[in-house]
Amino acid sequence: MIWEILRMAVDSLTVNKLRSFLSMLGIIIGVGAVIAIVSVGSGAQSQVTSQISQLGSNLITISPGIRRGRSGRISFTATDVFTMELAEQIQRNCPSVGLIMPNLQTSGLLIAGSTNYQTQVVGVTPAYQQIYDFYPARGQFITEEHETSATNVMVLGSGLAQELFPDTDPLGKTVKLFVRNRHLLFVVVGVMEEKGTGAWGNIENQAFIPASVLMKKINNRKYVNGYTAQAVSATAAKAAVGEIEYFLTRYMGDPEKFRVTSQEQLLETISQVTGTLSLMLGGIAGISLLVGGIGIMNIMLVSVTERTREIGIRKALGAKSRHIMAQFIIEALAMSGLGGLIGIGLGWLGAAGVAKIGGWPLVVTHGSVLVAFSFSLLVGLFFGIYPARKASKLDPVIALSYE
Amino acid sequence: MLIQAVNLQKVYQMGPVRVEALKDASFQIEEGEFVAIIGPSGSGKSTLMHILGCLDQPTAGRYFLEGQDVSAVSDDKLAEIRNKKIGFVFQQFNLLPKATILQNVCVPLIYGGIRGRRRQLKLAEQALEMVGLGNRVHHRPNEISGGQKQRVAIARALINNPSLILADEPTGNLDTKTGKEIMNIFRQLNKEGHTIIMVTHDQEIADQARRVIQIRDGLVQKDEVIA
Incomplete structure (x- = not known):
């Protein structure tokens, strides 16, 4: 039975190829955009992180603190205490710091x-x-x-x-x-x-x-402008940051006068920023999915009206409400599912193109594909239910006499 | 007894207007009969057909089909009764335009839960043979003539081996010659034991049945057996 209904759904979609395609377009664009954006985001992120770790591992940067200047200006305080001698003192007083050099x-x-x-x-x-x-x-x-x-x-x-x-x-x-x-x-x-x-x-x-x-x-x-220090090991980087902060605070008496940043913190910040960006862009793409769903609902409602007589005939021949309902829901699902698949293909291609231009690896996770596809099915189901219910509730006598 | 209609009444409320489409109709139909329900338009014969076909339910009165009271069952139950016990033949043919002849004839099998593609196709081919349409089964309805369409509709009506064939003006959209051919098929089916109820406004067509029930103003006016 389910196969028969599935075949009927596919048949009715292929009869109006252009219309089916146009109503799928919203889903195609939405899913494609989600896949492409998430992929480009993670590709760019992996590129940036690999570049940063290429700079050297367990690096810690010590730089002058940022002070808010007057009238809302941000000014770097030229710290007159970053000397070569201070570098030696840091190295002596912080056991987790292996090497230190001035930034000049x-x-x-x-x-x-x-x-x-x-x-x-x-x-x-x-x-x-x-x-x-x-x-x-x-x-x-x-x-x-x-x-x-x-x-x-x-x-x-x-x-x-x-x-x-x-x-x-x-x-x-x-x-x-x-x-x-x-x-x-x-x-x-x-x-x-x-x-x-x-x-x-x-x-x-x-x-x-x-x-x-x-x-x-x-x-x-x-x-000097600041220092670059290296922790004795990757695991000691956090300890080294703490030691330097403790020493410099005592030495200068003001924790605002300097800033200690580890590579790890930098990486964390960058992945946070790119993650937020991806999420935001993905959300915008998700709206397109929603709009695509409304497009599907619209075309389904038109389809129900157009096929009122067909529904009447089917009911006269013994179709129960759930048969009619299943037929239209499967049609909506087939449309959104197919749109989702096409969207995944296009998004993949787009991501591959951008990755090639950007020179980073193509990262399309199973997770993003699965989420985008199931979301498109969900949209199809959600927006298919109302037209399908409408169709299944038609009175056979009225539906049969519909011109 | 196949059909027992007891004081059937159907009232439509159209805004403030109350329309009594069927006032009081009572009759019985035995298995194997060929009955014509005749009456002018607006007489209530279509309403009666809808009730007899389980497409609609009476406002008052009882309708027994094969001893079962179907005047107050659920919509899904009605659908099941239509599928198993009633074969419809309409004036407008009412074939699914996008499906092939064979697929059209298979539709009642699908909703009847008859499984197996091969089995369905075999039954459909047999039904089409019975109405003289062994070839052209892969054509679509718009590729065949009106008479052929009505044969397909009859095949579709027969496929679930129903207790009752209900024909609504089956020759109304056909020329005289083709109409005669279709009537011959109905007569042949009746000879083979099928019960046929035919709704028409055409006296000539009605005369080919073996019993005529005349409806006027929502009432049974005449009920007579011919020859």
């Missing part, structure tokens, strides 16, 4: 022979290599000795080395740094390995010099 950088013009290149110059200590998991491919990195004696040596990013010395070996060559109307000469002692584009811009085109050189010879300040 400037922008300058590098000149080698007739080539010049505007780029970021980063002041580093030897700890930089382990913290960022980033090592020289050739030559050496900035050493402790370079740092203490403030020697003018430079390590080039692999891309930068290509730009400045396209045909020659950069090791031992001299590079002129033009920054703040001053010229400084550096000797290239190393070239970094290739690491690919990270989340924070292209690190391949950076130049690295001893932090002491940047502070004493360029900035003329003994303060």
Whole structure:
């Protein structure tokens, strides 16, 4: 019996192909949008998180605190206490902190022979290599000795080395740094390995010099922008954050003057933001599903009116109310179910296209497919019940004489 | 006794107007009879047919079909009675336009719970043979003539082997020659033992039955056996 009714439902849908398709369109778009949005959201999220963890693991950033300025302005307080000595004290007083380095950088013009290149110059200590998991491919990195004696040596990013010395070996060559109307000469002692584009811009085109050189010879300040610390292990990251906060609060007497952020917190924030965004967009797509359901109900009501006589004939031949009801509900379900399937296919294609452009992996979870499909069936059922009831309640005598 | 109608009355309330479509109709019909119910339009014969066909229920009075009182049963029960005991043939043919001839004839089997596609098709083919429509079974109703449509309708009426065939102006939409052919089928079916009730306003058609019940103004005016 159920097969007969199913076949009748499919038959009646294929008779009006265009109309069935148009009434399915709302469901198709809704389901497609849900699938695509959820997939794009999780793809982008996995891309961002993988980029962040690529930066190095268990990183903790210590930066100046944000203070609300007057007249509603947000201003960074230039903290005059972030010195090199403070970094050493943090390391001594926080047992979970393995390595720590200052955050120092400037922008300058590098000149080698007739080539010049505007780029970021980063002041580093030897700890930089382990913290960022980033090592020289050739030559050496900035050493402790370079740092203490403030020697003018430079390590080039692999891309930068290509730009400045396209045909020659950069090791031992001299590079002129033009920054703040001053010229400084550096000797290239190393070239970094290739690491690919990270989340924070292209690190391949950076130049690295001893932090002491940047502070004493360029900035003329003994303060740094902040620190990057590495916990002794991934599990110690949380403890390290607590220790640093405790130490700095005691040291500065004001917890508002600094901010300690761990990589983990950053990841959490990002996944929260993308999760909220996906949910919001998915909700909007869900509204489209609802609208699609109303479209189905509309067409079902038209169909019931159009087929009043058919309903009358079926009743005369012995159809009970539940047969008529089942016929129309199955028709609505077939419409919304088929729409859902087409929508899943289209959403998948759309997500694949966006993933290809965005360069992240295509993530279509079984969960989102299942939820979208069952939601479309639910919409079909919900909006099919009223027309089906209307059809099943028709008086056979009146229905038979309907023209 | 197949049918016993006792003081059947049907009243329609149309807004403030009370319409007595059927005032008082009583008669009995035995198995194997061929009865014509005749009367002008507005006489109440259609209302009577609806009640006899279990499509509608009387306002007052009792209607016994095969001894069972069907004047006060549920809608679903009525549907079951229509499916099992009554075969309808309508003036407008009332075939499902989107289904093939074979599918049309199968519809009562589906609602009757006769399972098995092969069994259904076999029964449908047999019924179509009985009305002389062995071929063209895969055509749709709009591809065949009026006479053929009415044969399909008769086959559909016969398929569940009902106790009663109820025909409402079965020749009304047919030309004289085709109408005669259809009447011959009814007479043949009656000879084979089927009980047939035919509603018509056409005296010539009614004369081919073996008993005529005349309805006027909602009352049985005449009830006579011919030859």
